[in-house]
Amino acid sequence: MKTVAFYTLGCKVNQYETEAMSELFQKKGYRVVEPTEKADVYVINTCTVTNLGDRKSRQFIRRSKKKNEDAVIAVVGCYAQMSPDEISKIEDVDIILGTKDRNKIVELCEKAISENRRYNLVEDIMQVKEFEELSIKQVKGKTRANLKIQEGCNQYCSYCIIPYARGQIRSRQLGNIVSEVNKLTENGFKEVVLTGIHVASYGKDLGDIRLIDVIEKIHDIAGIERIRLSSLEPTVVTDDFMKSISRLYKVCDHFHLSLQSGSDTVLQRMNRKYTTEQYKNIVKLIRKYMPNVAITTDIIVGFPGETDDEFSDTYNFVKSIGFSRIHVFKYSPRTGTPAAKFANQISGIEKNERSKKLIDLGEKLSKEFITTFIGKTVEVLFEERVKNKPSYIVGYTTNYIRTICNTPENFEGRILKVAITGIDRDTLIGEIIL
Ligand code: SF4
Incomplete structure (x- = not known):
């Protein structure tokens, strides 16, 4: 039996695409092994969001060849899309695919072996108008599945390379989304996470259909108990959207709304399409419907030109919103984006200091948020045993708080009520109510 190993860098969309490619290989009889093992084919699904992503992708290409010098090396994804010439100079690479044609990967790998040829299928992604249909029906060891419904981005934030790597917005046909969700439920999945490069744009290329229509359709599918939205552009959240969402009880009360900065002048330089005032009102609206x-x-801290005052605005804004969790990134200039050429790049020392301040604030806010659940009852979808505490089982609440319970029972894949008795850092501790 031939073997294939995947190494995935980057975001949830890349993870989804790796799963889909993995299923294509398995259908053709391949066994999937860990990337640390010897394999016949190595697929490196790359990321290019920072220059570091490119470097890591190259390192893994070299590392794979060392594991098996006869292996076929396929490099796919965003870095391959942006820099096929750079990758083709790496002698060991047999196949280069960008952010399309991934459904041909098995066929290409087999041809590379039988014909001893190299392939580079990267084309101008800006000309692509159709959503590339890939699909998954099972995800090894998971109870929650990412479901890709959208591709591409037309926003052109000044620091971001993604629109050039993924192309224009393209939405997946509703019928294909529904049939994939049906397959996932047949395999026992109870929760789907709607993902894409810019999910809020769903439908704009299709005509009279929007994100809310997708959510409503998935909501009707028996077997699906939770629908989670991944990162959302804040402006998609309107009163009508929230009114509809609040009627759909399977939609999780968890919104990841990318803020990027709490300073209006920085937001402008970033080419984000909202102000802090709008953002604040959107959060208020969500809380009105989902307490x-x-x-x-x-x-992002340390964006070019970010002054002390602008950083203070961000700090105070984050505090006033009371986020339940923040991910802090130090700005890293990405070659090929406008912001990489902006004047007044911020020093590493300054970025470190600002990042630390915000991380500390984020931890404090997270603790405040989860503490409010002590004494309450929550619903948890259990996933697996806790690695270093095997008598405990771990899962997530609807609003995505990690929760652990001490039990010998096999509750993996079940949604159960839990009475919360305490917290341990970012985790709730509780007792299962049966
Ligand atoms: S919305 Fe902005 S940050 Fe997000 S993918 Fe599009 S360009 Fe990049």
Whole structure:
């Protein structure tokens, strides 16, 4: 039996695409092994969001060849899309695919072996108008599945390379989304996470259909008990959207709304399409309909020209919103984006200091948020045993708080009520109510 190993860098969309490619290989009789093992084929699903992503991708290409010098090496994804010439100079690479044609990967690998040829199928992604249909029906060892419904981005934030790597917005046909969700439920999945490069744009290329229509359709599928939205552009959240969402009880009370900065002048330089005032009103609206909602976000610190005052604005804004979790990124200039050429790049020392301050604030806010659940009853979808505490089982609440319970029972894949008795850092501790 031939073997294939995957190494995936980057975001949830890449993870989804790796799963889909993995299923294509398995259908053709391949066994999937860990990337640390010897394999006949190595697929490196790359990321290019930072220059570091490119470097890591190259390192893994070299490392794979060392494991088996006869292996076929296929490099796919965003870095391959942006820099096929750079990758083709790496002698060991047999196949280069960008962010399309991944459904041909098995066929290409077999041809590379039988014909001893190299392939480079990267084309201008800006010309692509159709959503590339890939699908998954099972995800090894998981109770929650990412479901890709959208591709591409037309926003052109000044620091981001993704629109050039993924192309224009393309939405997946609703019928294909529904049939994939049906397959996932047949395999026991109870929760789907709607993912894409810019999910809020869903439907804009299709005509009279929007994100809410997808959510409603999935909501009707028996077997699906939770629908989670991955990162959302804040402006998609309107009163009508929230009114509809609040009628759909399977939609999780967890919104990840990318903020990036709490300073209006920085937001303008970033080419983000909202102000802090709008953002604040959107959060207020969500809380009106979902009182226990967890609002999480991403923040970039040290964006070019970020002054002490602008950073203070961000700090105070983050505090005033009361996020349940924040992911802090230090700005890293990405070659090929406008912001990489902006004047007044911020020093590493300054970025470190600002990042530390925000991380500390984020931890404090997370603790405040989860403490409010002590003494309450929550619903948890259990996933697996805790690695270093095997008498405990771990799962997530609807608003995405990690929760552990001491039990010998096999509750993996079940949603159960839990009475919360305490917390341990970012985790709730509780007792299962049967
Ligand atoms: S919305 Fe902005 S940050 Fe997000 S993928 Fe599009 S360009 Fe990049």
